[in-house]
Amino acid sequence: MTTVVAGADTRVTVTSATTSASTVTENLNSADSLYNQFITLMVAQVQNQDPLNPQDGTEYVTQLAQFAQVQSTENMVTLLNNNAIMMDNLQVLTTADLVGQTVSVRTDSLDADGETTYSGSIELTSASNTVTLQLTDQQGNVTSIALGSQSAGMVDFEIDTAALGLDGSYTMAVLLDEGQSYTPDIMLSGVVEMVSIPSTGGSSVLTINGVGDIPFYEIASFGQKSTNS
Structure with missing residues (x-):
């Protein structure tokens, strides 16, 4: 929300910032967030580079590969955690059937x-x-x-x-x-x-x-x- 207060010689704008729930819960250190930040910075750097002395594209490719590896590792950790939870639930169901056996x-x-x-x-x-x-x-x-x-x-x-x-x-x-x-x-x-x-x-x-x-x-x-x- 923006409020404008006008005076004789001054004009002051007061801005009230609101933060969405998705922004609050977003993990800025996650692989996806870091990847998005890198892409944004890379695009800005490409757009503002010296056309007479451009950056070496190999460096961008290497960094992209590193971020892809980080994402893959994070996804694997998530998958392993989900499998561990599933195995725990399966063990609970299995052992519950043992009562009386x-x-x-x-x-x-x-x-x-x-x-x-x-x-x-x-x-x-x-x-x-x-x-x-x-x-x-x-x-x-x-x-x-x-x-x-x-x-x-x-x-x-x-x-x-x-x-x-x-x-x-x-x-x-x-x-x-x-x-x-x-x-x-x-x-x-x-x-x-x-x-x-x-x-x-x-x-x-x-x-x-x-x-x-x-x-x-x-x-x-x-x-x-x-x-x-």
Whole structure:
């Protein structure tokens, strides 16, 4: 809006500038904005250059190529961010369907309720004449489950917490023959009771019966192994 105030010897023009919403939200440091500014400056420079001593066009081409590369990089970053958001949403949908399902997770802990029989497996990379699953409670008491001589591969086990009198939190470990220096992976099966989505982002957290809270990526397998021969 422009207001004109006239006097005897003076004429004052007062201009009220308004800024559009698009101008306020425009990112002047974005690749598109910088590219537009460069084109404007380049056109002005070409129009006002000395016709007897013109600028080398190679420089303009080089700068245009650099801006095009910046735009391409910015577009790629935007695409990667969108893909990350899409993958997070897909993970949420996938993990939500796991509630009530049985999964196997890699873990060395057991939350026993004194009633449930838990099943799992141990992955042996080599044969062992003796395989023993040890469960240690918070007071240091140890309960051993002998699994006998086993070949390399997956060794199944069951933990009958009622028969063994197990109730509370336990740490699981595997004892092998002397000379076996590696630590076998322990997989424990349980029913997914709840799925939590961290407010800060990242992997979904599954609350599994007998296991507790486990990140989604710790799942070793989905579904329950069939007992049919």
